[in-house]
Every structure is written in C-alpha cells, then in structure tokens.
Amino acid sequence: MDVHQYCQDRAAASGSSFYYSFVFLPQDTRRAITAFYALCRELDDVVDECHERQVAQAKLDWWRAEIAQFGAGAPTHPATCALFDTPQGRNTAPALLLEIVDGMAMDLDHLRYPDFKSLNLYCYRVAGVVGEVAAALFSGPRSNDDRNIRRYAHELGLAFQLTNIIRDVGEDARRGRIYLPQDELVRFGVLEADILKGVDTPEFQSLMQHQFERAIACYDRALTALPVNARRAQRPGLVMAAIYRTLLNEIQRADFPVLRARVALTPLRKLWLASKTWLFPG
Numbered sequence: 001m002d003v004h005q006y007c008q009d010r011a012a013a014s015g016s017s018f019y020y021s022f023v024f025l026p027q028d029t030r031r032a033i034t035a036f037y038a039l040c041r042e043l044d045d046v047v048d049e050c051h052e053r054q055v056a057q058a059k060l061d062w063w064r065a066e067i068a069q070f071g072a073g074a075p076t077h078p079a080t081c082a083l084f085d086t087p088q089g090r091n092t093a094p095a096l097l098l099e100i101v102d103g104m105a106m107d108l109d110h111l112r113y114p115d116f117k118s119l120n121l122y123c124y125r126v127a128g129v130v131g132e133v134a135a136a137l138f139s140g141p142r143s144n145d146d147r148n149i150r151r152y153a154h155e156l157g158l159a160f161q162l163t164n165i166i167r168d169v170g171e172d173a174r175r176g177r178i179y180l181p182q183d184e185l186v187r188f189g190v191l192e193a194d195i196l197k198g199v200d201t202p203e204f205q206s207l208m209q210h211q212f213e214r215a216i217a218c219y220d221r222a223l224t225a226l227p228v229n230a231r232r233a234q235r236p237g238l239v240m241a242a243i244y245r246t247l248l249n250e251i252q253r254a255d256f257p258v259l260r261a262r263v264a265l266t267p268l269r270k271l272w273l274a275s276k277t278w279l280f281p282g
Contacts (some may be wrong), residue, residue: 003082004031007038010079021239024278032089032137033236035082040130042079043100047107060105067097088137099129107177116181116214123161124154131157131237138233149234152226156237159218163248166211170198170259184210198259208256212248219245231281242277243270 011034022033043063050056070080071094083089103125113119131153139149165172165179172179173196185192188207195204219241226234243265251263265273 001078003078003085004035006078007031007035007082010038010041021236021243021274023274025236028086029088029137032083032086033134035079035086035089036092036133036137039077039079039083039097040100042077043104047104053108056108057105060101060108063101064098067094067101070094070097092133092136096129096133099125103129111177113179113181115183119179119181120158122179123158127157127161127164128154129157131160135234135237138236139230148225148227149230152222152230152234153237155218155222155225156241159215159222160240160244162211162215162218163244166208166215166248166251166256167258167263169195169208171262173198173259180207180211195259200257200259204259205256208258209252212252212256215248216245235278235281238281239274239277242273246273 022030022037025033043060046056046059046063050059066075066077066080069075070084073084073090075081075084083092103122106122106125110122113122132150135149135153139146169178169180176196178185178192178195180190180195182192184207185195188210189203190201190207193199194201222241231238246269247263247265250265251258254263257263
C-alpha cells in the first residue's frame, strides 16, 4: 500500500476546508500535513461512526498503542506510517497526539459542558493541539518565535473549533449533543429543549451572537500573536483562517440559521480565498 496515497485520498474525500490550505505546499511538507490530517480524520471517525461506547473506547485504546509505536519508530497504520515517513512528521511529539485522542474520548462521556472553562479543555485537545502540531510541521526547525507561534496556533485552533460548534449546532443537537456552555444558555434564556427541537428564538440569536464575538476575538488574538517573519511559513493556517472566518461571517450575516441548515462556502470561493491568502499572507 502507498501510505501517502492513502492519506491523500482520505484528505480529498473529506471535502474539508483544510484540504485547500495545503495544496500549494512543497511535497515533503504537504505529505506531512496530509498524513497528520488523515490521522485526525481516523480519530474523529472513531467517535462519529461507533455507536457502542465500548467499541469506540477499544478503538481509541488501539490508537493510543499505535501512537506509542509511532514514538518508538515502528508505526503500523497508513496514517502514522506516512507521518513518520516525512522529516517533519517523525519529530511530532507522541504526547501531543495522545492529547488529541483524549479529546476524542471526551465525546464518549460528555454530551453537555457546564461552562466555557470545561468546553475550552475539549477545544484545546481536539483543536488547539492540532493547531500546535500543524504549525510545527509548517515551521520546520525551531526558532526564537516558537512561543508566539504556539500561542497563535492555540488561539487559531480554538477559533476554528468555535466556528465548527456554531456551524454545527443543529447537526449536533440531532445527535443529542450541545456544545454551547450550559450556563450561557441560562444567561441568555435559551431552553435546551428548543435547541434539540430546532426552534429558533430571539434569545437563541443573542446567544449565537455571543458565540460569534468570542470566536472573532480568538481569530484576532491569533493573528496578533503570529510574528511577521513567520507568516510565510504559516500560510496554510492563514488560508484556513481566511476560509473559516469568511464562513463565520456568512453564518452571522444569515442570522445564524444553524438549527435548520448547514452554511458552507462553495469550493470555488474556498479556492479563491486560498489563492489570495497564499499570495498575500500579510
């Protein structure tokens, strides 16, 4: 099996905006980030596709063992093999990959989050850590700006996850999940039953505006933290920021129709945003 082709097919089939952010990369870097993205998709699918908790837990435990094998230099899955086969990828810390597994495991036990502090831990594991790994793959050798790049990556990962949460409120509710902090539902007077039934209300609109403003603040903090001399190397993340922030603005302009519809950008618009940002990352 060609492990890199496996990861390429996995990434292309997902239809995700992430695919547009690394199509312009040099081959080695593109292979590394594509392998990492394929690995994240594999982990995400464990929870999405396994309807029995014990089966999902067993698969996540298998992945923990596989990540240990990756750290020992002997991976067996196509995604981890492809990641290890790249100069950037083989230096990925197994502890960070395990954090992502722990984030996926939270979905087995948590259908609700009492407050933003608890939700933030979930977002850090499933998105902030992903951002940190991706930023390291793009940066190559360590530089004096590592701390700022990590701060940028964490804030951008949080911004992406908050955008996903806003976009997917209705879809998640139909699965019995609500990723909006419970104390904020109370503060804005939103009934959980209305979200689960897809009932839009003025109170729900106010709650979503609050989530929108939080996500926008994360994008702003991320871009402020990124050193100017790192922008060229971090262009894939900036491409994603352009696409996801545009998506978030579209959702807000449409008055948050997220209970009944999934807002998306067309592939052509994503490609246009990617091209523009790639050429002018500043």
